[in-house]
Amino acid sequence: MIRRWLVCVALACSATSHGVEIGDDVHTGVATCASSVCHGKLAPQRDENVWLNEFRIWSTEDRHSRAYKTLLTDESKRMAANLGLKNAHTAKICLDCHADNVSSEKRGRKFQITDGVGCEACHGGAERWIETHTEPGVTYAQNVAQGMFPMADPSERARICLNCHLGSRDQFTTHRIMGAGHPRLSFELESFTANQPAHYEVDDDYVARKSSLVEFSLWLSGQVDAATRYLDLLQSNLLSSAGIAPEFSLYDCHSCHHSMQDQRWGGIRKRQGLEPGGLRLQDYHLLMLRAVAGAVSEQDAGEMDRRIAALLRAGQKSYADIRTSASGFAAWLTDRKASWLERDFSSDQVKRIRRLIAQLGADGRMSDYSAAEQAFTSIESLSYFIDDVDAIESTLDKLFETVETEGGYSPARFRSACKSALARL
Ligand code: HEC
Ligand code: HEC
Ligand code: HEC
Ligand code: HEC
Known part of the structure; x- marks a missing residue:
């Protein structure tokens, strides 16, 4: 409700x-979670443990997926100008909360700052668990030990x-x-x-x-x-x-x-x-x-x-x-x-x-x-x-x-x- x-x-x-x-792990990027065999299904898979349409929900309904785009609006442009910033969407102070702004050595090949507050901003850098978290028998505690928040x-x-x-x-x-x-x-x-x-x-x-x-x-x-x-x-x-x-x-x-x-x-x-x-x-x-x-x-x-x-x-x-x-x-x-x-x-x-x-x-x-x-x-x-x-x-x-x-x-x-x-x- x-x-x-x-x-x-x-x-x-x-x-x-x-x-x-x-955490110290590399953030692999939303694209690594989003494929249709992973978390990018159209409809929730009710017979699975997890729905597997998480990407769709996040990208269509969740404001976190728009957090970066917010920095491109007129409102943000005005704010940046008021603060003497060149741009809101390149300013660290804005990106720190409106995106998954980890340092460059922690950005994987498919990482895009434009994804905004992506999966790994909340779930942690997936470097060490991306491969293993889908294996049968792997427990939540094991995922957490591999860097999942x-x-x-x-x-x-x-x-x-x-x-x-x-x-x-x-x-x-x-x-x-x-x-x-x-x-x-x-x-x-x-x-x-x-x-x-x-x-x-x-x-x-x-x-x-x-x-x-x-x-x-x-x-x-x-x-x-x-x-x-x-x-x-x-x-x-x-x-x-x-x-x-x-x-x-x-x-x-x-x-x-x-x-x-x-x-x-x-x-x-x-x-x-x-x-x-x-x-x-x-x-x-x-x-x-x-x-x-x-x-x-x-x-x-x-x-x-x-x-x-x-x-x-x-x-x-x-x-x-x-x-x-x-x-x-x-x-x-x-x-x-x-x-x-x-x-x-x-x-x-x-x-x-x-x-x-x-x-x-x-x-x-x-x-x-x-x-x-x-x-x-x-x-x-x-x-x-x-x-x-x-x-x-x-x-x-x-x-x-x-x-x-x-x-x-x-x-x-x-x-x-x-x-x-x-x-x-
Ligand atoms: C990396 C920073 C970040 C983290 C972590 C984060 N949020 Fe957000 N959240 C934002 C930003 C930025 C917005 C506004 C996005 C926009 O509209 O541009 C937002 C928006 C929201 C909104 C919509 C608010 C509204 O007024 O409608 C909700 C609800 C929300 N967050 C809940 C959460 C919850 C619950 C968590 C933890 C599970 C969380 N957020 C973690 C940055 C974050
Ligand atoms: C100690 C007094 C004080 C406190 C406490 C304070 N403000 Fe202000 N606020 C001001 C003053 C002074 C200005 C400048 C007003 C102006 O320029 O005419 C201002 C301006 C603003 C403006 C811009 C309004 C405008 O007319 O341009 C916003 C928005 C604002 N404050 C929000 C907040 C919020 C949110 C908080 C609490 C988290 C807060 N303020 C706490 C004194 C305060
Ligand atoms: C400490 C974290 C933090 C920082 C720093 C921050 N924001 Fe935000 N911002 C948020 C959160 C959280 C929200 C959503 C508030 C809510 O709805 O509860 C938000 C909301 C907004 C909104 C309104 C979005 C909407 O859809 O209504 C704008 C615009 C915005 N921020 C622009 C900026 C800009 C520009 C900067 C840099 C100058 C910035 N923010 C810095 C956390 C932050
Ligand atoms: C703003 C924070 C936030 C973002 C962004 C976010 N999640 Fe989540 N997610 C949560 C929370 C909170 C839970 C519930 C707690 C938990 O089970 O870990 C959760 C749970 C999950 C679950 C577990 C469901 C279960 O039954 O165990 C999956 C899978 C998931 N998220 C995938 C994703 C994917 C994929 C993305 C990106 C497309 C994403 N999340 C983005 C906060 C977030």
């Missing part, structure tokens, strides 16, 4: 010299997807890139997995060969990876690399971008010890983990609240304060997140997490758009796991209306929708 995702208005990106390259593992998948969908020290959409016209990036692993046109099915044989992936573990792994990445970015040079001001895209977009008629200071911001008129760092992935902590341990939930408030306060003080606070937070999270990822959450506990997200919304903790958007998609994703989407459809619809457009976002409306939702969740 397709998840509603929010159509973001053009608003996110940055430039450094090295993109993220995972373990995309069936939620944490590994989160790492691969978020490299491009949130970014890292090495490839990032700075405020300069957003200011030049790049859309704001926002990501939630469970919904984006559901929204990527599926070229595989998690059926009995998949589960036997790989594992049974549940929506909850995807959601949690995505939140954990994103929060960890964000705390890492705050400790990086990126924070202070934009001249006289901090890197704006590490702050909450709406701490600057909202109408002056809409006064938002007070309430939670005051209680957190923030100054009026000050910048606010982003806390939305941390807030999702705050809900997880709340379902597990009151003490950890309280500690998260204190640490989130301290991080936001540090964001109004100095680079040194931010780095210290982010590194302390990251260290504190290390054991917690490992135990959350290992834990077998029951449906009742997931319900509690969902309720806590709505509670945080009702308490005014999601006063900014990105947090409200993440809260909505999370509530929806968790509802698929809890399996009551139909029963609470009108509640989800009402919440969705409050985040449907970024421009029309009102914190008060979202808060009251969360309060009403609590009665049903």
